[in-house]
Amino acid sequence: MSTLDATGEAARRPFPGRRARTGDVLLQGVAGLAALGAVVLLGLLAYKIVDGARLSLSTFGLGFLVHVGWDPVHSHFGAGGFLFGTAVTSIGALILATPLALGIALFLTELAPRWIRGPVTALVETLAAIPSVVIGLWGILVLGPVLHDHVMPALHSTLGFIPLFGPSTTGSTIFTAILVLTIMILPIVSSISRELFLGVPPELKEAALGLGTTRWEMVRGVVLPHTRGGVAAAMILGLGRAVGEAIAVAQVIGAFNNGISWNLFSSGNTLAAQIALEYQSAETKLDVSSLFYLGLILLVFSLVVNLLARMVVRRVARRQGVPAR
Amino acid sequence: MSAADVSALQRPNDRLRRRRAVNRGMELLAWLASALGVAILGVVVWSVAKRGASELNLDLLTKVPVPFAIGNVKQGLANAFVGSLVVVGLATAMAVPFGILVAIYVNEFAPRAIRNGVGLVLDVLNGVPAIVVGIFVFGLVVVSHGQSAYAGAFALAVLMLPLVARATIEVLALVPSTLREASLGLGVTRWRTTLGIVLPQTVGGIVTGTMLAVARVSGETAPLLFTCSLAGTSIDSNPGHALQTVPVAIFELSESADPADHARAWAAALVLLLFILFSSLTARWLAARSRRKLGRAT
Amino acid sequence: MPRTGKLVRITLALAAAGLVAALAVTSAGAAGKRSTGTLKGAGSTLIAPALAVWQPMYGRDSLQYSAIGSGGGIQAISQRTVDFGASDAPMTKSQGEGCNGCVQIPWALTATSPVVNIPGVGAHQLKLTGTVLANIYLGTITKWNDPAIKALNKGLKLPNLSITPVHRSDGSGDTYVFTNYLSKVSKPWKTKVGNATTVSWPTGIGGKGNAGVAAAVSANSGSIGYVSIFYVIQNHLNLARLKNASGNYELPTIASIEASAQLVNSGRIPANNKISITNPPKSKKYANAYPLATFTYVIVPKTSPKAGELKAFITWALGSKAQASIKKYVFAPMPGSVVKAGKKTLATLHS
Numbered sequence: 001m002s003t004l005d006a007t008g009e010a011a012r013r014p015f016p017g018r019r020a021r022t023g024d025v026l027l028q029g030v031a032g033l034a035a036l037g038a039v040v041l042l043g044l045l046a047y048k049i050v051d052g053a054r055l056s057l058s059t060f061g062l063g064f065l066v067h068v069g070w071d072p073v074h075s076h077f078g079a080g081g082f083l084f085g086t087a088v089t090s091i092g093a094l095i096l097a098t099p100l101a102l103g104i105a106l107f108l109t110e111l112a113p114r115w116i117r118g119p120v121t122a123l124v125e126t127l128a129a130i131p132s133v134v135i136g137l138w139g140i141l142v143l144g145p146v147l148h149d150h151v152m153p154a155l156h157s158t159l160g161f162i163p164l165f166g167p168s169t170t171g172s173t174i175f176t177a178i179l180v181l182t183i184m185i186l187p188i189v190s191s192i193s194r195e196l197f198l199g200v201p202p203e204l205k206e207a208a209l210g211l212g213t214t215r216w217e218m219v220r221g222v223v224l225p226h227t228r229g230g231v232a233a234a235m236i237l238g239l240g241r242a243v244g245e246a247i248a249v250a251q252v253i254g255a256f257n258n259g260i261s262w263n264l265f266s267s268g269n270t271l272a273a274q275i276a277l278e279y280q281s282a283e284t285k286l287d288v289s290s291l292f293y294l295g296l297i298l299l300v301f302s303l304v305v306n307l308l309a310r311m312v313v314r315r316v317a318r319r320q321g322v323p324a325r
Numbered sequence: 326m327s328a329a330d331v332s333a334l335q336r337p338n339d340r341l342r343r344r345r346a347v348n349r350g351m352e353l354l355a356w357l358a359s360a361l362g363v364a365i366l367g368v369v370v371w372s373v374a375k376r377g378a379s380e381l382n383l384d385l386l387t388k389v390p391v392p393f394a395i396g397n398v399k400q401g402l403a404n405a406f407v408g409s410l411v412v413v414g415l416a417t418a419m420a421v422p423f424g425i426l427v428a429i430y431v432n433e434f435a436p437r438a439i440r441n442g443v444g445l446v447l448d449v450l451n452g453v454p455a456i457v458v459g460i461f462v463f464g465l466v467v468v469s470h471g472q473s474a475y476a477g478a479f480a481l482a483v484l485m486l487p488l489v490a491r492a493t494i495e496v497l498a499l500v501p502s503t504l505r506e507a508s509l510g511l512g513v514t515r516w517r518t519t520l521g522i523v524l525p526q527t528v529g530g531i532v533t534g535t536m537l538a539v540a541r542v543s544g545e546t547a548p549l550l551f552t553c554s555l556a557g558t559s560i561d562s563n564p565g566h567a568l569q570t571v572p573v574a575i576f577e578l579s580e581s582a583d584p585a586d587h588a589r590a591w592a593a594a595l596v597l598l599l600f601i602l603f604s605s606l607t608a609r610w611l612a613a614r615s616r617r618k619l620g621r622a623t
Numbered sequence: 624m625p626r627t628g629k630l631v632r633i634t635l636a637l638a639a640a641g642l643v644a645a646l647a648v649t650s651a652g653a654a655g656k657r658s659t660g661t662l663k664g665a666g667s668t669l670i671a672p673a674l675a676v677w678q679p680m681y682g683r684d685s686l687q688y689s690a691i692g693s694g695g696g697i698q699a700i701s702q703r704t705v706d707f708g709a710s711d712a713p714m715t716k717s718q719g720e721g722c723n724g725c726v727q728i729p730w731a732l733t734a735t736s737p738v739v740n741i742p743g744v745g746a747h748q749l750k751l752t753g754t755v756l757a758n759i760y761l762g763t764i765t766k767w768n769d770p771a772i773k774a775l776n777k778g779l780k781l782p783n784l785s786i787t788p789v790h791r792s793d794g795s796g797d798t799y800v801f802t803n804y805l806s807k808v809s810k811p812w813k814t815k816v817g818n819a820t821t822v823s824w825p826t827g828i829g830g831k832g833n834a835g836v837a838a839a840v841s842a843n844s845g846s847i848g849y850v851s852i853f854y855v856i857q858n859h860l861n862l863a864r865l866k867n868a869s870g871n872y873e874l875p876t877i878a879s880i881e882a883s884a885q886l887v888n889s890g891r892i893p894a895n896n897k898i899s900i901t902n903p904p905k906s907k908k909y910a911n912a913y914p915l916a917t918f919t920y921v922i923v924p925k926t927s928p929k930a931g932e933l934k935a936f937i938t939w940a941l942g943s944k945a946q947a948s949i950k951k952y953v954f955a956p957m958p959g960s961v962v963k964a965g966k967k968t969l970a971t972l973h974s
Contacts (some may be wrong), residue, residue, distance in 0.1 A: 031426045280793065
C-alpha cells in the first residue's frame with residue numbers, strides 16, 4: 001500500500017484544467033477502434049454465415065433439421081443424419097473421456113508418487129498439442145486397421161446382440177470417430193479437472209481425513225462436490241470441442257450420408273466433417289447454401305456451449321465466494 | 326468407560342472393513358483409469374514419434390513434391406514448410422498488434438460494461454469452430470478475390486486474436502496499479518504511461534500468449550482448406566498466391582493410397598508436432614519466469 | 624523505461640527475428656518472383672496424372688494443378704479462382720450458366736473401371752454386368768456369394784463375405800461416368816439415384832478422390848469401387864471384367880476404349896461438346912467396346928486475360944506429342960472429329 005493511494009483515484013481523472021493530450025486521445029481512439037473491430041468481426045462472421053444460409057433456410061426452413069439424406073441430384077438436403085452423427089460421436093466421446101480424465105486427474109492429485117506426476121502431466125500436455133490432422137492420420141493408418149481387423153469383429157461376436165455392435169465392413173466407422181474424438185478431448189477435460197482438484201483447499205481435505213474418512217470418502221465427500229461445477233464446465237467445453245472437430249472426423253468416419261444407423265461399426269458423418277468434405281465440390285447454389293446452414297447450426301451450438309459453460313462457472317464462483325473472472 | 330469398551334471401539338468392525346474395501350476398490354479403479362488413459366496417450370505419441378522419425382530425412386525439407394512419380398524420385402515438402410512460414414507469419418503480424426490494442430482498451434480505458442462485453446465477444450470468438458471460420462473467410466474474401474496466403478492468414482488470425490488478447494489482458498491486469506498511479510502522479514501523460522511504463526512490464530506475457538497462439542494455429546487445417554489450398558508444387562513465398570501449408574499437405578497425403586505418401590505425411594507430422602511442442606514449452610517456461618518476477622516486484 | 628529480464632529480451636529478439644524473417648521471405652515473394660504467365664488449374668483427379676506428365680514437358684513453372692475432383696474444378700473455374708478447370712463430367716445447364724460464359728473442350732479419352740478386393744479372387748477373374756453392379760450399389764445385393772454374382776462366375780469360388788461398395792465422397796467426374804452408365808442399364812438406379820457428380824448413395828462408404836477410393840478398396844476386404852485406370856495401375860488393384868451390350872466381358876484397354884469412342888461418329892458432336900460414350904449399343908463395331916469409357920474436359924472462360932496462354936496450352940495438349948505421352952497411362956488417342964470440334968471451340972477464346 002503506497003502513500004499515493006489517496007491520489008490514485010484522482011490520477012485517473014484529469015485535473016481540472018488539465019487539457020486532454022492528443023496522445024491520450026489518439027491511444028484511446030485507436031485502442032477503442034480495435035475493440036470495436038473485434039466486436040464487428042464477430043458480427044460480420046455471424047452475418048456472413050446467416051447470409052450464406054439464407055437460400056437454404058427459405059427453401060427448407062426448420063424441416064432441414066430433421067430431414068435425413070443429402071441428395072444433390074434431386075436437391076433434397078437435410079441435416080438430420082449429420083445431427084445424429086454429431087450427437088452420437090460427441091456424446092460417445094464424452095462418455096468415454098470423462099471417467100478416464102477424472103481418473104487421471106485424481107491420480108495426479110491424490111494417488112501418484114511425486115516422481116510420476118511430472119512425466120504424466122507432460123504426456124497429457126503433449127497430447128493436447130497434437131494437431132487434429134495428425135490424429136486423423138493416425139486414425140486412418142493405425143487405429144482404423146486395428147479396429148477393423150481385431151477389435152470390431154471381436155466385439156461383434158461377443159456383444160453382437162446389442163444393436164450398437166453390429167457387423168463391420170470397414171475401418172472407417174462411427175466407432176473410430178468416437179475413439180479419435182475421445183483422444184482429442186481427454187487432455188482438455190483432464191487438465192481442467194486437475195487444476196480444479198488442486199484448487200480444493202487442503203484444510204477441507206485434511207478435516208475430512210482427520211474425522212476418519214477413507215481417501216475415497218474424502219474425494220467423494222469433499223473434492224468432487226467442491227469441483228462439481230468446474231468439472232461440469234470442463235465437460236461442456238470438451239463437448240464443444242468434439243462437436244466442432246471437422247478434420248480428424250472427416251478422415252476416419254467413412255462419409256456416409258444416407259441414413260441413421262445405431263450400429264457404431266458402420267460409417268456415418270457429422271456436421272463439421274460434411275462441410276469439410278463437400279465444400280469444394282458443392283455445385284448448385286442450394287448445395288452451398290445448405291452447407292452454410294450446417295455451419296449456422298455449428299455456430300449456434302458453439303455459442304450455446306460457451307454461454308452454458310460461463311453460466312456454470314459463474315454460479316460455482318458465486319457459491320464459493322470467489323470473484324468470477 | 327471400561328478397558329473392554331475402549332478396545333471394542335478400536336477393533337475394526339464390519340462397517341469399517343467394508344469402507345476400507347470400497348476405498349481400495351476405488352483407488353484401484355483410479356489407477357486403472359489413469360493407466361488406460363496414459364496408455365492411450367502414450368500409444369498415440371509413440372506412434373507418431375516412431376513412424377515420423379523413421380521417415381524423417383533432409384529431403385523432406387529441401388525437395389518439392391513430384392505428384393504421380395513412378396519409381397524412386399526424391400521428393401519432399403519444402404513448398405509446404407515455406408508456405409506455412411509465410412501464412413503463420415502473416416497471421417501473427419495481423420493478430421498480435423490487433424490483440425494488444427484490444428487488451429489495452431479493455432484494461433486501461435473501458436468502463437465495466439464494455440469490458441465485460443468485449444470479454445464476452447472474445448470468448449465467443451474463441452469457441453467458434455475452425456471450419457466455420459474457414460467458410461466465413463471464404464465467403465468474405467475468397468469469393469471475390471480468390472484464394473491467397475492473405476486469406477488463409479486472415480482466417481488463422483481470427484483464431485489467434487482471442488488467445489493473444491486474453492493473454493495480454495491477464496498480464497496487464499497483473500501490473501500493479503501503484504505503478505500507473507506513480508507515473509501519472511509524476512505528470513507523465515496517460516498514453517506514455519501505458520505504452521512506456523505498463524506495456525514493457527507485460528512483454529513476457531504477450532510473447533507467451535503469442536507463442537501459444539502460434540502453436541495452436543500452426544496445426545490448423547480447416548480454415549486453410551477453402552482459403553489457401555489450391556497451391557503449386559514449387560517453392561513460392563508470394564502471399565498473393567495460394568500457398569501449400571504443412572497441415573493441408575498432411576491432410577491430402579493421408580487420403581492417398583501410396584505408402585510413400587504416408588511416409589512423408591508421418592515425417593511432416595513429426596516436424597509439425599516438434600515445432601508445436603517447442604513453442605508451447607518455451608511459452609510456458611517464459612510464463613513461469615515472468616510470473617515469478619512480477620511476484621517479486623510487488 | 625524499466626529493464627525487462629535478460630532472457631525475456633533474448634526470447635523477444637529471437638521471436639522478432641523469426642517474424643522479420645518470415646515477413647522478409649514473404650515480401651521477397653510478393654515482389655513477384657513467379658511470372659504471371661503461370662496457368663493455374665484445378666479439378667479432376669482422373670486427368671491429374673496426365674497433367675503431371677505434361678507439366679515438365681510444357682515447362683514446370685508454367686503449369687500448376689490441384690486435383691480436387693471434377694466438382695471442385697467446375698466450382699473453381701466458375702468463381703475464377705483458377706485459369707482453367709478440369710472435369711470428366713460435362714457441365715449441366717445450371718452449371719454452365721453459373722460459369723458465366725465458359726466452354727468445355729475434350730482433351731483426353733480414358734475410362735473408369737470397377738475394382739474389387741475379394742480374398743481368393745485373382746486379377747481380372749471376376750465378371751460383372753451393369754445390372755449386378757447397379758444392384759450392388761443400390762444395396763439389394765449384399766454378399767459376394769449372391770446367386771446373381773455366382774451365375775456370372777461359374778467356376779469361381781466366391782466367399783460368403785459382405786460387400787462394401789466404395790464411392791467418391793467428393794464431387795467426381797468418375798461418379799458422373801459411373802452413374803451415367805448405371806442409369807442407362809438399370810431403371811431403378813435411374814429413378815432412385817440418378818446421374819451427377821455427387822449423388823445420394825444408398826449404401827457404402829466414401830473416399831476422397833480417386834486416391835481415396837483406391838486406398839479404401841485396398842484396405843477393406845470384400846469391397847468394390849470405381850477408379851480411373853491410372854490409379855488401378857498405380858495401386859495394383861484387381862479389375863473386374865464388365866459385360867458390354869454385345870455380350871463380351873471387357874477390360875479397359877486402349878483398344879476397347881477406342882472402340883467405345885467410335886460412338887461419336889454415329890451422330891453429330893453438339894456445340895457444347897457434351898459427349899457420352901458409356902454403354903455403346905450391341906453392334907459388330909462395338910463388339911469389344913468398354914462400357915465405362917469417357918472423355919474428360921478442360922473448362923475455360925470464353926473471355927479471359929490469359930486467353931492467349933490458354934489457347935497455346937490446350938492446342939499443345941490436343942497435339943500428337945502430348946497425347947502420345949500419356950498413352951502409357953491408358954489414355955487412348957481421341958477420334959479426329961472430337962479433336963476438330965475441340966479446336967473449333969478453342970478458337971472462340973479471346974481476351
